[in-house]
Amino acid sequence: MNIVSQAVAGTLESNDVLVQVGPSPGGIQLEVDSIVLNQFEDQIRQAVLDTARELGVQSARIALNDRGALECTIKARVETALRRAGEVSP
């Protein structure tokens, strides 16, 4: 999937995460801000990268503002933002 536009998913409510996605010149550019960054940064980054790989996204700028979301919530919000910003390759 190619990321061709800007898109947002999720919220800043507790247990949720706001995900902003846009095109990137190359690779996955990931920014993470989280209330649990010190404890879970690696796991959060891994969840985002796993989801991008699952959707076949190789290039995207992805920014997260995490309010303590579970891994399944992070994956769901990243998936939604990527699908909203993407177009399926022919």
Added chain:
Amino acid sequence: MRRSLLFIPGNSPGMLQNAGIHQADALILDLEDAVAPAQKDAARALVRRALQALSYPGVEMIVRINPLGSGFTQADITAMVPLRPALLMPTKVSGPGDIQQVVAMVAQAEADSGLEQGSIGLLPLLETALGIENAYAIASCDPRVKAIFLGAEDLSADLQAHRTRGGEEIRYARGRVVVAARAAGIEAYDTPFTDVDDEEGLLQDAALARALGFSGKAAISPRHIEAINAAFSPSPEEISYAREVMAAIAEGQEQGRGAVSLRGKMIDKPIVDRARRVLDQARALGLGGDL
């Protein structure tokens, strides 16, 4: 057994992750009214990921899907069927034709997911005047229909009636839904009581629903679950009386008596059937000690 069915908004991560702790017999994960049209995709992804990752031990999972004509039904079914929820709840069901359309989509999704045909049951939500009038046709049109559910808020709007605390405006609909379900050999579930802070009103509403023959009742607040579970569980007095009935029947049979009476009243088949149901339910709930 579904005494209580708790609605959980499908796009609320906090409520989804805590949904299993409220002692509800079933959760209804809502992709319909609780989700804004622009967030349907987000809710679908969230519910799917939550059902894959989280465990809700002892709680039955039901997913409320968007109605035919909304443009979301097919996507909801395609996303939810592989997760094997116990039931899907089609909304604004007005006749058996609606069920047949949903059944065709569910059957295709089952085939695509490698599931056995008929794995996913349906719990149609009857919330239109036409749906209530067609209740028996809906309840009996397909073996996937395991129960029917009365939705009073949309129904009242369709009837141009005002919702009241006592529910006089849905008296006919409640009776109709219960009769249709029982005639079709399936269960019926009652609409939620929507005033979260009116505990006395909830108790009266749940007691009325049980007295009418509903098997359980929905809730929009976790605070209502305990009262609903109590209302739809056999009371100690009911269990005690049911035991007396079964003992009297056993004694009568031992003595070769055709007619048996208890507390001055004849015990006939409906009374015995009811006693059996009470004891079966008590046993399933672990109530009443050694039954």
